[in-house]
Amino acid sequence: MNHELLLGWWDTAARDLPWRRPSCTAWGVLISEIMLQQTPVSRVEPIWHEWLARWPVPSAMAASSQGEVLRMWGKLGYPRRAMRLHEAATVIARDFDDVVPSDIETLESLPGIGSYTARAVATFAYGQKCAVVDTNVRRVVARAVHGAGDAGPPSTKRDLRDVEAILPSSQEDAAVFSAALMELGALICTARNQKCADCPLFAECAWQLAGRPAYAGPEKKVQKFAGTDRQVRGRLLDVLRGAPGPVPKLQLDVVWNDITQREKCLVSLLDDGLVEQTRDGLFALPGEH
DNA sequence: AATACGTGGGG
DNA sequence: TCCCCAAGTAT
Numbered sequence: 001m002n003h004e005l006l007l008g009w010w011d012t013a014a015r016d017l018p019w020r021r022p023s024c025t026a027w028g029v030l031i032s033e034i035m036l037q038q039t040p041v042s043r044v045e046p047i048w049h050e051w052l053a054r055w056p057v058p059s060a061m062a063a064s065s066q067g068e069v070l071r072m073w074g075k076l077g078y079p080r081r082a083m084r085l086h087e088a089a090t091v092i093a094r095d096f097d098d099v100v101p102s103d104i105e106t107l108e109s110l111p112g113i114g115s116y117t118a119r120a121v122a123t124f125a126y127g128q129k130c131a132v133v134d135t136n137v138r139r140v141v142a143r144a145v146h147g148a149g150d151a152g153p154p155s156t157k158r159d160l161r162d163v164e165a166i167l168p169s170s171q172e173d174a175a176v177f178s179a180a181l182m183e184l185g186a187l188i189c190t191a192r193n194q195k196c197a198d199c200p201l202f203a204e205c206a207w208q209l210a211g212r213p214a215y216a217g218p219e220k221k222v223q224k225f226a227g228t229d230r231q232v233r234g235r236l237l238d239v240l241r242g243a244p245g246p247v248p249k250l251q252l253d254v255v256w257n258d259i260t261q262r263e264k265c266l267v268s269l270l271d272d273g274l275v276e277q278t279r280d281g282l283f284a285l286p287g288e289h
Numbered sequence: 290a291a292t293a294c295g296t297g298g299g300g
Numbered sequence: 301t302c303c304c305c306a307a308g309t310a311t
Binding site: 038039040042043075076077078079080081153192193221223225228229230231233234237272 | 290291292293294295296297298299300
């Protein structure tokens, strides 16, 4: 891997995203990483600004209710992420003196923070030298290094080894390199319609050299959405987000016809702590009654 | 290892 | 319209 080519490309092509600015705190980086899980940059950016203005430090968020956080999360999707971040903020405020931890192990012990996010925070917020493996990186490595059309199923250990093998030796370059690898996957080496003509690695890309063979791995399953519990849960929660306070059950019942599924989803939301029931039988976002 | 978990934009 | 996909995590 020619690091210079990638780093040079980063200098001219990287997007100016707010969580990449030197002034951005580790807390800001953490929020961005959670929001960006399975969610496009374009939808995250405006919400991220609102969050940083409202909750500049973890303790500020910890002082807000979960319902408040869910409202601010809006329609970013997977609202359990917001709940877990609120939980993480509470732990950080209480146990870590309001400072986002910098070591991977501690980060991974926090709710909602897994291998990727822990490494991303350690790298992008604290400049540590460690491999950061997300879907973009896996795809770039699959092509540029292995000459495959796309990444196969994730294999935590192997994926980590693959990236560690191409990480620059200097700590100074490692963080930028990881960011650049991700950026390349997001802008150039995309899942569909790759822009190989603009790729800084074109000349050394194993996939190009192999004649761009088609993906040969196991078929990828695309998740259905229409008709699933996810859709029903989303609609139920949307009612509560749109209401100023607790709502009667009837207001939830109208969002889905299948009674059995609707009830099941409401129960699961209650189980997940995303919804609460008031003493008088109304339904509300957690902490908002 | 496979599956559940939201939402919306682009081809 | 429908299908794919977008900086994953928890179980």
